[in-house]
Each structure stands twice: as structure tokens, then as C-alpha cells.
Amino acid sequence: MKKKIALFLSALMMFSLLAACGSTGASSSAAASGASTSGSSADATVLKVWVPPYAGGDAEYTDMDFWTDQFKEFEQENNCKVEVSIFPWTGYMQKITTGMNSGEGPDVVYIDTLYDLAAAGALEPLDSYFTQEEKDNYYYYDIGNVAGGQYVLPMMVGDASVLFCNMDILKEAGFDAPPANWDELIAYSKKIKEVRPDVYSFIQPWGNSSSKSSMMTSFLPYFWQAGGDFLDADGKPNLNSEAGKTTLNFLKSLQDEGIFDDTVVSVGDAPDLFRNGEAAMVMMGTGMAGSIDKAGINWDFSTLKGPDGQEGFWISGDSLAVAANSPHKELAVKALKYMTSAKVMDAFHEKLYAMTPLTKDGAYTENERFQKIYESEAEIANFHIWPGFENADSFYDILFKNIQSMYMGDLTPQQVIDNTMEEYNAAL
Amino acid sequence: MKKRGLTGRKQQAFYGILYILPSFVIILMFSIIPIILAIYFSFTKYDMYSPAEFIGLQNYEGVFKSSTFYSALWNTLKYVIVTVPVQTLLALLIAVFIADKMRGLYGALLKSTIFIPVIVSNIAAAAVWKVMLKTRGGIINNFLGLFGIGEVNWLGTKALAFLCICLVTIWKNVGYYMVIYYAGVMGIPKEQQEAALMDGASPAQRFWHVTVPNLRPITYMIVTLGIISSFQIFDIVYQLTGGGPGTSTITLAYMVYTYAFSNQKLGYASAIAVILLLFVLAIHWLQDKVFKER
Amino acid sequence: METARKKISPMGIIGTVLVSLFALICVAPLIYMLLMSFTQLRSLYIRWDEVTFNLRNYYTIIFKNDFGRSLLNSIIVTVLACVWTDLVCAMAAYGFEKKPVPGKEKLFKIFLATMMVPSQVTLIPLFLTMRKIGWLNSYAALFVPMAGAFGVFMIRQFMKGVDDVYIEAAQIDGCPEYKIFFKIILPLIQPALVSLTIFTFVACWNSFLWPLVANTENSMYTFTVALSLLNSQHDTNYGLSMAAATVSFAIPFALYITMQKQFIEGIALGGVKG
Numbered sequence: 001m002k003k004k005i006a007l008f009l010s011a012l013m014m015f016s017l018l019a020a021c022g023s024t025g026a027s028s029s030a031a032a033s034g035a036s037t038s039g040s041s042a043d044a045t046v047l048k049v050w051v052p053p054y055a056g057g058d059a060e061y062t063d064m065d066f067w068t069d070q071f072k073e074f075e076q077e078n079n080c081k082v083e084v085s086i087f088p089w090t091g092y093m094q095k096i097t098t099g100m101n102s103g104e105g106p107d108v109v110y111i112d113t114l115y116d117l118a119a120a121g122a123l124e125p126l127d128s129y130f131t132q133e134e135k136d137n138y139y140y141y142d143i144g145n146v147a148g149g150q151y152v153l154p155m156m157v158g159d160a161s162v163l164f165c166n167m168d169i170l171k172e173a174g175f176d177a178p179p180a181n182w183d184e185l186i187a188y189s190k191k192i193k194e195v196r197p198d199v200y201s202f203i204q205p206w207g208n209s210s211s212k213s214s215m216m217t218s219f220l221p222y223f224w225q226a227g228g229d230f231l232d233a234d235g236k237p238n239l240n241s242e243a244g245k246t247t248l249n250f251l252k253s254l255q256d257e258g259i260f261d262d263t264v265v266s267v268g269d270a271p272d273l274f275r276n277g278e279a280a281m282v283m284m285g286t287g288m289a290g291s292i293d294k295a296g297i298n299w300d301f302s303t304l305k306g307p308d309g310q311e312g313f314w315i316s317g318d319s320l321a322v323a324a325n326s327p328h329k330e331l332a333v334k335a336l337k338y339m340t341s342a343k344v345m346d347a348f349h350e351k352l353y354a355m356t357p358l359t360k361d362g363a364y365t366e367n368e369r370f371q372k373i374y375e376s377e378a379e380i381a382n383f384h385i386w387p388g389f390e391n392a393d394s395f396y397d398i399l400f401k402n403i404q405s406m407y408m409g410d411l412t413p414q415q416v417i418d419n420t421m422e423e424y425n426a427a428l
Numbered sequence: 429m430k431k432r433g434l435t436g437r438k439q440q441a442f443y444g445i446l447y448i449l450p451s452f453v454i455i456l457m458f459s460i461i462p463i464i465l466a467i468y469f470s471f472t473k474y475d476m477y478s479p480a481e482f483i484g485l486q487n488y489e490g491v492f493k494s495s496t497f498y499s500a501l502w503n504t505l506k507y508v509i510v511t512v513p514v515q516t517l518l519a520l521l522i523a524v525f526i527a528d529k530m531r532g533l534y535g536a537l538l539k540s541t542i543f544i545p546v547i548v549s550n551i552a553a554a555a556v557w558k559v560m561l562k563t564r565g566g567i568i569n570n571f572l573g574l575f576g577i578g579e580v581n582w583l584g585t586k587a588l589a590f591l592c593i594c595l596v597t598i599w600k601n602v603g604y605y606m607v608i609y610y611a612g613v614m615g616i617p618k619e620q621q622e623a624a625l626m627d628g629a630s631p632a633q634r635f636w637h638v639t640v641p642n643l644r645p646i647t648y649m650i651v652t653l654g655i656i657s658s659f660q661i662f663d664i665v666y667q668l669t670g671g672g673p674g675t676s677t678i679t680l681a682y683m684v685y686t687y688a689f690s691n692q693k694l695g696y697a698s699a700i701a702v703i704l705l706l707f708v709l710a711i712h713w714l715q716d717k718v719f720k721e722r
Numbered sequence: 723m724e725t726a727r728k729k730i731s732p733m734g735i736i737g738t739v740l741v742s743l744f745a746l747i748c749v750a751p752l753i754y755m756l757l758m759s760f761t762q763l764r765s766l767y768i769r770w771d772e773v774t775f776n777l778r779n780y781y782t783i784i785f786k787n788d789f790g791r792s793l794l795n796s797i798i799v800t801v802l803a804c805v806w807t808d809l810v811c812a813m814a815a816y817g818f819e820k821k822p823v824p825g826k827e828k829l830f831k832i833f834l835a836t837m838m839v840p841s842q843v844t845l846i847p848l849f850l851t852m853r854k855i856g857w858l859n860s861y862a863a864l865f866v867p868m869a870g871a872f873g874v875f876m877i878r879q880f881m882k883g884v885d886d887v888y889i890e891a892a893q894i895d896g897c898p899e900y901k902i903f904f905k906i907i908l909p910l911i912q913p914a915l916v917s918l919t920i921f922t923f924v925a926c927w928n929s930f931l932w933p934l935v936a937n938t939e940n941s942m943y944t945f946t947v948a949l950s951l952l953n954s955q956h957d958t959n960y961g962l963s964m965a966a967a968t969v970s971f972a973i974p975f976a977l978y979i980t981m982q983k984q985f986i987e988g989i990a991l992g993g994v995k996g
Contacts, residue, residue: 053951058762058782058959064940088950091934094689098849098935101476102858105938116692120477207584209558209670265673266563266584272765278564291764393690397671398496405674408586419495426493427687427696437822443899444821448829451814451874457855458867459836462847466839469847476846522744525737540982541745544752547920547974549928549946552967556751559758559960567754603748615883631733649879660840681840694846701843708838 045080045328047335050099050106053086054156054353061351062086070347074338080331100323107326108335111152112318115388118147124322125149129333137359138340139380143317146388148235152319155340158355158366159285160313160373160383161221163302164292169196169280178281178302182225182250185281185304189259192280200267200279202259204251206407207266211400212393216314217270217283219403220384223247224312225304230387237389237424239399239417246307248406248413255407265404285316289367290354303373310382313373317385391427398423463705470698480695487699497700499675500683504704507594507661507679508711512654515598515605516647522602523609524639539610543603550600554667557596558583561668586676589669593677596664601657605650612646613639648719655715659708680704752971759965764958779965783952791941792948795861796927799944803865803926804919811873811918816907818874819881820889830878833871841932849935863936864944868926873918880914881907916984924974946970 049071053063063086071082085106087095093113099105100122117123127150135141144152163185165178170188173195179185185202192201204218223230228243238244254260271288273279275295283304292299303311320339322332338344342362349355349365356366356374364371373379386392402416411419470487472480491497522542526535545553560567561582569579583589616639624634640647662681665671671678680700688697760775783789818826848867849858857863888910892902908915933944949966 053953056959058778058952058962062786085938085940086951088934088947089953090950091931094931095934097476097689097692098846099938101849102853102938104859113690116475117477120475120692122477207673209667209672211670263563263579263581263584266581268562269765275765391691391693394686394693397686397690401496401672401675401678404672408674410674423494423496426490427693428490441822441824444817444823444826447813447817447821447903448823448826451810451833451869452829454810454866454869455833455836455871457851458848459839459844459870460832461851462844463836463839465847465850466843522741525741529734529737530741538741538745542741542748543982544975544978545748547924547978548752548971549924549967551928551930552755552971553751555963555967556755560751560754599748602744645879656838659838662840662842681842684840685842688842688846698843701840705835705839709835712838 044075045078045331047080047082047108047328047331048104048106049082049084049108049335049339050087050096051084051110052089052092054348055351059352063352066348066352070339070344071335074335078331078334080328082335100325105323105325107323107328107332108339109321109323110155110318111321113386113388113392114152114319114321115147115390115392117321118149118151118388119390122324123151124324124326124329124332125151126153126322126333126336129330134337137361139356139358139360139375140317140383143315143383143385144319146385152321153336153340154317154319154385155345155358156316156318156353156355157358158374159287159316160370161217161283161285161315162313162370162373163281163283163304164274164288165300165302166274166277166280167298167300169199169277172196173280178300179304180302181305181309182222182307186253186257186259189254189281190257193259196280199277200273202254202281203267203270203273203279204254204260204264204283205267205270206264206400206404207268209268211397214400215396216386217285219247219251219399220314220387221283221304221312222250222306224314224382224384225306225310226250226312227306227308227310230384231389235389237387237392237395239420244417245413248403248416251403252406252413260407262408265407286367286370287355289369293367301369303379311379313379313383315383315385391424394427395420395424466698467702469694470702472695474694475692476694477692483695487695488703490696491699491703496675496678496683497680500678500680501703501707503590503675503677504659504661504679504681504707506590507597508655508658510594511597511601511658512651514594515601516650516654518598519602519605519650520609520640520643520647523606523613524635527610527613539607543607545600546603548600550663551667553600554596554664557592558668561592583669584673586673589673589677593661593664593668596668597658597661600664601654605654608646608650609643612643616642644719651715652712655711656708659704659711680707755964755971756968758961759968761961763960765960779959779962780969782962783949783965783969786952788940788943788948792943792945795943796945799861799864799933800923800926802861803868804922806865807869807873807922808915808918810869811877812908812911812915813903814874815877815881815911816903819878820884820886820907830874833874837871837875845931845935848932852936857936859937859939859942864929864933865926868922873922876918876921877911877914880911884910913984916981920974920978920981923977927970927974 049067051063051067055061055063055066064084067082067084071084074080075082093111096109096111096117100109100117111117114123126144130141138153140154140157141150143157144150144154146152163178167178169192170176170178173188173192175188175191179188189201192199205214206218208214220230223243226243226246228241228247230237232238255264267273270279270282271284271291274282274284274288275292275297277295277297286301289299303313305311320336322329322336326332340358342357342359345358346363346365349357349363354365356370357364364375366374389395399416399420402411402420405411406413406416469480471482471484473483473486474480526539529535530538563569563579563581563584566582568582572580581588582592620638620642621634624638629637660681661679662685665677665679665682666685669677671682681704684697684701684704687693687700759779760777761773762776762778763773817823818830852858852863857866884907888906889902892906897905928946929944930946930950934947937943937947949970952962952966
């Protein structure tokens with residue numbers, strides 16, 4: 001009797017564990033059958049492509065529809081099967097990090113923060129796969145040269161940070177053109193504050209809960225305009241430079257001059273304020289132009305210059321890469337080139353998300369006011385993507401919080417620099 | 429039939445082991461082993477791509493050198509000190525009041541309503557609160573505006589941002605503890621209450637001398653669960669303030685998250701987590717002592 | 723008791739008002755969420771008089787992004803998690819509370835300690851463990867680990883109130899062990915099982931990071947992961963996010979409404995003993 005019970009209980013346990021394993025088997029066989037019923041021949045190579053969503057959540061046409069359509073031709077030409085997975089922006093990097101370690105990871109992958117992956121050797125160096133002619137056709141090929149190699153090919157380049165100005169408000173204050181440099185920005189802001197005390201003259205979103213989005217519009221562009229190199233010779237970030245001091249002193253002076261008040265550390269959505277006509281000047285990505293037009297704001301923009309006349313833009317450089325452990329690297333690179341070809345990108349810009357063309361044979365569909373910066377070699381030289389270095393996200397998070405503390409009166413600009421560097425080095 | 433020894437302790441123990449075994453296997457595989465791995469990682473430099481490299485106590489040295497860590501530690505302790513007593517007391521008072529004065533349908537309705545936030549996901553809850561707490565255009569400030577109160581900078585002031593995190597946490601938790609307390613109050617033997625009434629005890633006296641002592645085991649459980657969950661507060665901070673402004677709302681779990689996920693600094697993140705674990709264990713031990721002494 | 727209820731004391735009125743007010747605060751954010759879900763807000767500076775209300779967001783959610791498939795996945799995983807957790811935790815709690823297992827209190831302390839580690843830190847090690855045993859991309863990876871220490875702790879608390887005489891009587895009657903558990907113990911702790919079911923359901927249903935990381939195939943998306951695909955990086959429709967939050971809240975809410983009588987009163991009837 002005892003034995004029976006014992007048997008029963010262990011059977012129960014075995015059963016539960018089997019049930020668990022059973023569902024593993026079931027799901028993988030389902031996946032296998034899914035692949036074989038897809039129409040292509042059974043021995044076709046399967047290429048996995050991982051991308052995030054770009055269509056608006058309520059758009060008619062989804063990312064999945066788009067890529068499925070676009071890859072049809074590619075699949076036929078190369079006798080392969082492309083499996084596209086769309087992963088949400090929330091947790092995207094966690095997904096990539098774990099996914100590339102799962103043994104079932106992607107062949108071609110979209111990444112936004114590439115340093116850690118590249119440094120760890122997870123990405124295939126691409127330079128040898130491209131001919132000089134192909135490289136020359138890309139406007140922004142070199143931007144992908146980060147962490148000591150060409151590990152990625154920039155795909156979503158654009159959204160350069162420029163100073164948007166509400167010209168109706170500026171005219172009210174007696175200005176016909178946007179400010180050209182920092183001094184004018186301060187002078188204009190003070191004047192606007194007198195004429196229109198009900199709006200923000202110039203505002204930065206230091207209350208954004210994502211530290212990186214504040215960095216890209218409110219710190220980095222100014223840092224580059226101040227003429228700084230974010231990384232030192234060893235590839236480590238260095239704030240304790242002339243440019244670092246100039247930038248932080250400038251940011252602090254905005255508060256000292258009365259342009260920012262105490263609420264600046266809770267302002268989260270500066271573009272919203274601009275669209276609603278509640279802010280006269282905001283620095284943000286050029287991609288915002290569409291929604292600002294829709295809101296009926298009469299706007300112009302400035303490529304702001306620093307104290308020495310230097311320009312500097314943060315620009316998005318989200319890229320495509322090939323996994324170093326992909327079993328079909330040749331094919332993966334082919335897919336990557338296909339995805340960034342004028343044909344596919346033009347369709348992408350038209351159907352999913354408008355951006356500037358990647359290649360010289362691509363169509364310019366973005367707001368034409370920006371064409372002069374996106375297709376000018378001189379301006380492209382001032383484009384900067386996220387500096388790639390070890391532990392970058394923590395660095396930005398620490399710096400962001402220290403700048404908040406500066407605006408709350410707890411730290412001086414020099415202390416921001418010292419604290420940030422100290423804190424960052426502690427984690428290494 | 430064969431006589432089975434009722435007192436066959438060995439046999440009973442054997443059954444007991446069989447009963448515990450499945451959950452032991454699961455907890456071992458999916459909790460204990462990962463925790464041991466995390467403790468191991470805390471002595472290494474590890475990013476998931478290359479094998480973990482043993483570096484001794486360097487991660488811990490780094491943690492203790494970091495000033496953010498001390499802010500996070502202090503904030504976390506403050507959360508525990510504020511949220512646990514407030515939510516426990518609030519849950520107790522509401523439960524006792526409903527059990528005592530509102531046995532009708534309305535009381536049942538209130539009880540069910542107060543529980544609802546428990547089933548909302550932390551992320552959704554924080555997202556809604558964030559919209560409501562907006563300085564400009566947030567419904568809370570609009571409402572206060574009706575009484576002539578100017579725009580309150582809820583999430584942009586150190587003290588208020590901290591308070592908001594606490595309030596949302598309490599809002600989310602009270603219902604659960606209240607239901608448990610309610611069950612406890614209903615389980616107090618009627619005779620005790622009646623005896624106290626006979627002795628002419630006031631409601632306050634009955635509360636302190638009958639209700640509270642009877643609920644002690646439940647209080648112990650609620651405080652334990654509260655401490656554990658408050659120490660791990662993450663989602664609400666992440667969504668509502670991102671740890672800011674400055675480092676005024678950053679917590680240890682938030683720090684663990686940024687290092688582990690944004691930067692794949694798993695060794696460093698694990699070191700913070702191990703310190704966090706030690707703190708929870710220490711506080712739990714203290715709490716045990718306090719409860720036993722009484 | 724009766725007299726106390728009939729007398730209308732000022733304390734009683736104040737208390738009633740305060741508790742009612744608190745209940746209102748409990749649901750107000752959710753009502754706000756529901757209201758916003760009918761709008762297509764692109765900005766959070768809401769002027770309600772300019773807002774139009776419609777069902778477009780719900781239409782988007784239902785007809786896009788594999789709504790049916792991900793819903794089914796979530797339901798399968800959540801139901802499995804509930805049944806599995808109830809069974810495993812009830813067995814363990816019974817073993818801990820009613821059986822003379824040597825060293826059980828020490829083991830129980832270790833169980834409790836596992837609750838004290840934040841999930842952010844065990845996620846990657848858990849991922850590595852799952853990879854080792856080959857459970858990635860399976861339902862098992864999502865529901866099996868749900869049977870954690872919390873359930874054992876919770877049911878054990880309840881099990882303390884179950885009188886040993888039931889068990890002893892059954893043993894004297896020669897009732898086999900497995901029958902004691904299934905026919906006597908499980909019915910006696912039913913209220914606790916209902917509570918644990920609700921908690922497991924909510925936790926499993928709302929979990930996001932783990933299902934995202936543990937699965938690489940689109941066909942394995944859970945509901946929360948599929949809904950998060952609606953958030954685009956650059957153009958936020960706040961109404962849509964709120965609609966997604968409302969839909970994912972609606973299902974545990976429906977469960978709660980149907981089970982709440984058993985749930986809340988159940989605990990009361992059984993009495994939670996320390």
C-alpha cells in the first residue's frame with residue numbers, strides 16, 4: 001500500500017514534469033511544421049531577422065506585413081526562407097542580449113546600442129563584405145564604425161537634433177530668424193520671457209524618465225557644439241574637458257538667467273509643449289516636423305552653433321548587424337544589403353516611417369527644409385551618433401541624475417563632472 | 429487490511445518528503461540555482477557573451493565606492509519604513525471598520541473595490557498615475573486648481589516624488605492586506621469580543637486588547653510580505669520617476685536593473701543584489717526578534 | 723454587535739465617508755484609464771472638451787498583431803500556471819505543516835529566502851538555466867517557475883488553521899494517503915487555493931520581461947508582449963496604450979469579479995490562522 005502511494009505520487013510528479021517537457025516538444029514541432037508549410041522547398045535555408053516596430057500602433061499597415069512583402073522577392077532569388085520577428089521597444093536590448101545567447105538567435109539583427117555587443121564579439125565585422133562602390137553609395141556608412149570596427153550598417157539615420165522655433169512667438173518678441181548660436185539663444189529667451197511670460201521661452205526636458213532621450217536633445221548636441229570629443233584616446237568617456245565644463249556652465253546659466261525655473265526637472269515632454277504652442281524654442285529631432293506641421297505651428301529651425309562657431313548634431317544611428325554566430329553569414333549580409341537598398345528603404349520611408357534616404361540613389365521624402373543638412377557633406381561631418389563605450393547607459397543615467405541635482409541646487413557644474421566620473425569608474 | 433502505524437513517524441516523514449519534493453525541485457531549479465549563480469557572478473566580470481571572469485571582491489569595492497549606491501540604499505530603507513507601517517495600519521483600520529460597522533452589501537462592495545488595484549499590473553498602474561500626476565494638465569492638479577491650489581510639481585520635487593512613489597505603492601497594496609486582515613477579524617472568537625463588551629471596554633480598548641493581539645500572526649505575515657515587496661520596489665519607480673529627480677527616488681532594485689540590463693554588467697548588478705538580499709535577511713531577522721519578544 | 727450597528731455614531735459616519743473615499747481613490751485611476759482608452763491622444767495636455775471618443779483603439783488591438791494567438795497563449799500559460807501552482811504549493815504546504823519531516827523548518831526558511839531576491843537579478847541566471855535544460859520557447863518555461871515560495875508560504879499559513887483531527891480520523895479509517903490529500907485537505911483549503919489562483923493568475927498574466935526573454939518565436943508571444951508591440955518609438959497614441967492596459971486588465975478583473983465571493987468570503991469562512 002505504502003509503495004502504491006509512493007508510486008502514485010512520484011508518477012504524479014513525473015507526469016507534471018513530462019507535461020512540461022511535452023509542451024516544449026509540441027511547440028518546437030509546431031514551429032518546424034510552420035516552416036515546412038510555408039511554401040518554399042524543405043531544404044531552403046532559414047534566415048532569422050529581428051527588428052523592432054516602426055509603424056504607429058494604430059497604423060493600417062504593420063511592420064510584419066511590410067517585411068513579409070518585401071522579403072518575398074529576396075526569398076525567391078536566394079531560395080531561402082526569411083523569418084522576421086518583431087520585438088517591442090520595451091525590453092528590446094534585453095531581448096537581443098539574451099536572444100543572441102540562446103542558440104536560436106537572429107542572423108540579421110537591428111540594434112540601437114551596439115558597443116557591448118560589438119566589444120563582446122557578438123557581431124560580424126562587415127567591412128570585407130562591401131565593395132568600395134557599395135560603401136560610397138551610402139551616405140552614412142562611416143557612422144557605423146564604432147568600437148573599433150565596422151560592425152554595423154546604419155539603417156535608421158536621421159532625426160538630427162535641431163532647435164525648433166515657434167516663429168509666431170519669436171516675431172512677437174521682435175525676432176525674424178531663429179537664434180544662430182548660444183549667446184543669441186540666451187538673449188532671445190530672455191526677451192521672449194518678457195514679452196510672453198505665459199509660455200516657456202526655451203525649455204529642455206530634464207524630467208524625462210528616460211535619461212537617454214534627455215541626453216540626446218539636451219546635453220550631447222551642446223557638448224559637440226562646444227567642440228568636445230566625448231571619448232578620450234582610450235575610448236573612455238571624458239567629461240572633465242574644456243567642452244564638458246563649457247557645456248555644463250552653459251546649461252547652468254540657463255537657470256541662473258531665469259530662463260528655466262524649478263520645474264525644469266519635471267518637464268518630460270518638450271515636443272508636446274512645442275506642439276501646443278506652450279514653448280517657443282525646443283531642441284528635438286527633425287522627425288518631429290510632421291507632427292508640428294499637423295499641429296499648425298509656424299516653425300523654423302536652427303542648427304545651433306557653439307561659442308567657437310562649431311555645429312554638432314546628435315543623430316539616430318540605429319543599425320543592422322550580422323550575428324557572429326550566424327551559420328549563413330554570406331546570405332545574412334546579402335539580406336542586410338537588400339534591406340538597406342533604395343528600393344526597400346524607399347518603401348519603408350513611405351509606408352512605415354519617414355526618414356532621410358540612406359543611399360545616394362534613394363528618394364528624399366523627408367521634410368525638404370532639412371534636405372540641406374542631410375545631403376551636405378559638410379553637415380554630415382558634424383553628425384554624431386551615440387558615443388560607443390563600455391557601460392554607456394549607466395554613464396548617461398548617472399550624468400542625467402547629476403544634472404538634475406545641479407538644477408535642484410545640490411551640485412555645481414564642476415561637481416557634476418567629478419561625481420559622474422567617480423561614479424562611472426566605480427562600476428568598472 | 430494491514431495496520432498502518434498511525435504513529436509511524438518515519439512513514440509520515442516519507443510522505444512529507446514526497447509532498448515537498450516537487451516544489452523543492454522547482455524552487456531549487458528556478459530560484460535557488462539562479463540565486464547561487466547570481467552570487468557567483470557577483471565575484472566576476474560577466475556580460476553573457478564571454479565566460480565569467482573571476483575578479484574577487486572588485487564589484488563589491490566598486491559598489492561601496494559609488495555614492496548612488498548609498499542614496500539607493502537610504503531610499504530603499506525609507507520606502508520600507510514609510511510604506512510598510514502605513515499600508516499595514518491602513519489595511520487594519522479599514523478591515524476592522526468594515527467588519528465592525530459595515531457588514532451589509534455596501535461594506536462588501538467597498539471591500540471588493542479596495543482590492544481592485546491589487547490585480548492591476550504595476551506597469552499599467554504607474555502609467556496611469558504618471559498621466560494623472562503631470563504638473564501641467566494632470567487631472568490631480570486640475571482638481572486642486574478648483575480649490576485655488578497652484579500647480580504642484582509632483583514628480584519634479586525630491587520630497588514629493590518620493591511621496592508619490594510611496595502613495596502609489598500603498599494604493600496598490602492596501603487592498604490585499606485589508607482582505608487578509610478582514611478574514612482575520614472575522615476569525616476572532618465572538619466570545620472574546622462579547623466578554624470585553626461585558627467588561628465595559630470602549631471600542632478603542634477592544635481594538636487594542638482583543639483585536640490587535642488576536643491578529644498578531646496575520647500582522648507578522650503582512651509585515652513580512654510588505655518588507656519583502658517594498659525592498660524590491662522597481663516597476664513603479666522605473667515608470668513614474670526613473671529614479672529622479674537627481675537620485676531622490678532611486679532604489680537598489682532599480683540600480684540592479686540598470687546595470688544588469690542596460691549595460692550587461694551582470695557582475696556589478698549581482699553584487700548590489702547580494703547586498704540587497706543581506707539587508708532583507710537582516711531586517712527579517714530583526715523583525716522576527718521584535719515579534720517574538722512581545 | 724447588533725446594537726453597535728444600529729446606533730449611528732459620528733465616528734461611524736466619518737469612518738464610512740473615509741472608507742468610501744478611499745475606495746473611490748482605488749478605482750478613480752482605472753476609470754481615468756478607461757476614459758482615455760476611447761481617445762486618440764497624442765499629447766498628454768488633455769482638454770477634454772476637444773476630445774472625441776470612439777472605439778478605434780479597441781478595433782486596432784483586436785484586429786492586429788495576432789490578437790487571438792497571443793490571447794490563447796496567455797490563457798494556456800496562465801491556466802497551466804494556476805493549476806500547477808495550486809497543486810505543487812498545496813502539496814508542499816501540507817508536507818511542511820502536517821508531516822514530521824526532519825529539518826523542514828530550515829528548508830522552509832530557505833524557501834522564504836528565495837522570495838527576498840529581486841527578480842531583476844535572477845532573470846539572466848534563470849534564462850541560462852532554462853537554456854541548459856532546453857525549455858526556451860516553450861509554455862513550460864513560462865508556467866513551471868510560477869510555483870514559487872510565495873504560494874507555499876501562503877497556503878501553509880492557511881493550513882495551520884486546518885485541524886489535525888480530520889487527518890487523524892481519516893488515517894484511522896484507513897484512508898490512503900493520496901486520498902487524504904485530495905479528498906480532505908484540498909477541499910478544506912479551497913479558499914486559500916482560490917486566493918492563490920487569483921494571485922498566480924494576476925502575476926502570470928501581467929508578467930512581461932520573462933515571457934519576452936524566454937521566447938524567440940512570434941507564435942509564442944504572450945498577450946502583454948503582443949500588446950507592447952503597439953508602442954512605437956516615435957509616435958505615441960496614449961489612448962491606444964491605455965486601451966491596451968484596459969484590455970489586459972479586463973481579463974483578470976473578470977476572473978476576480980466571478981470569484982470574488984469565494985475569494986473574499988472564503989478567506990473569512992476558513993479564517994486565516996497564524
